[in-house]
Amino acid sequence: MLCVRFFVAMPYLFYLWDLLSSCRKICLLTLILPLACSAQSYDFLLKGGHLIDAKNGLNGNFDIAIQGDRIAAVARSIPKSKAKKVVDATDLYVTPGLIDLHAHLFWGTSEDAYLADSYSSLPPDGFTLQYGVTTAVDAGGAGWRNFEQFKRQTIDKSQTRVKAFLNIVGSGMRGDPDEQDLNDMNPKLAAMIVYQYPEYIVGIKLAHFKGPDWTPVHRAVEAGQWAKIPVMVDFGRAQPTLSIERLFLKELNPGDIFTHCFANALGRESIVDESGTLKPFVTEAIDRGIIMDVGHGGGSFRWNVAAPALKQGMRPQTISTDLHSGSMNKGMKNQLNVMSKLLNLGMSLEEVIEASTWKPAQVVGIDKELGHLSVGALADIAVLRRKEGKFGFIDVAGTRLDGEYKLECELTVLGGEVVWDHNGLASPAWDEVDIPPSPGRPEVQHFIDPPQ
């Protein structure tokens, strides 16, 4: 309203300004400029929320101000008068925008493909922003042969920040027999594509290999070393099963990622034994720097692995969905649901936030501008509500855990823009704004007159 009045008055102000002498103009500027600089320095202020930012060790009540696409200030109290827009975040948690480290986003229309240019991969914006996820990493949908197609179809067309693990298989996750083709696993060609697209490709992926053979692991690790990025392993479907102890302690390098860490599936060794005891080398692997990633998916999260592992002190360093059409409507659902499961298994809220923000940002080297709320960082923010009540959570075997906490997303900010506002927190009440029904536009013509 003030803005509208200002623009209406502008011609008169210019006229009056012209009437002043140079000396008076200088005096007036000396008086006005400091006032103008102190008033409304920020575009947007989130006030009164409980801020959790692992990088900066913040866990308490802080206000956070945004200017343009960056975080401009974080302080115990920032005056409302400093911002053009103020959002009341009382009783809510304010965190960095969530980062989903394992999703399948190479959507397309190839009828015979599994997760590359396929119907089972999903366009990110429908499955990320409403759950506080501002960055999602495609986990190997594309390889060096079809990465550019993935960029055109998904990265360039999405509001969500999309990154990628490049599959060591040249044609990515087209399914079998393509994903079993050792001849298409070329570390140097993979590394060349990484060097062409360093802004988007953050790791190498190996998945779904069924042979009792370490060659694919060697090729993926070699590509990771050429490109100086980590390797994520979905290990595997081999018969007989290959040893995860060897994978963790001898084959992978510190910083590499073991996804599906709470799986208990045929052809994939579990991190707990039959009595539920955490295998001792798992702790050794974590100490060595191997990253345990959740990668829930449609077949890789069992209560009978996750519950005993967490009870014995194990913590996944990163929480991710393994989003695709086979997981979104089952036990996985979305990033916040997976975080809620771990919250109800005994991880603290600070731990699940860190494992969905700061830690994944570090793991894939996007931590300069993402995963934290430092002044100057990109303004990607999730505003979450922790509900308390009676909730049920399902694993991939279809069994239920009763829990008392559930996370929901009230507001998502991406690069300083509100991209999800569940209950209109950042929107003015309709009867308190003075705008015409059609704001400056002619009525939309809905019907075409029939020809005479």
Ligand SMILES: [Zn+2]
């Ligand atoms: Zn996956």
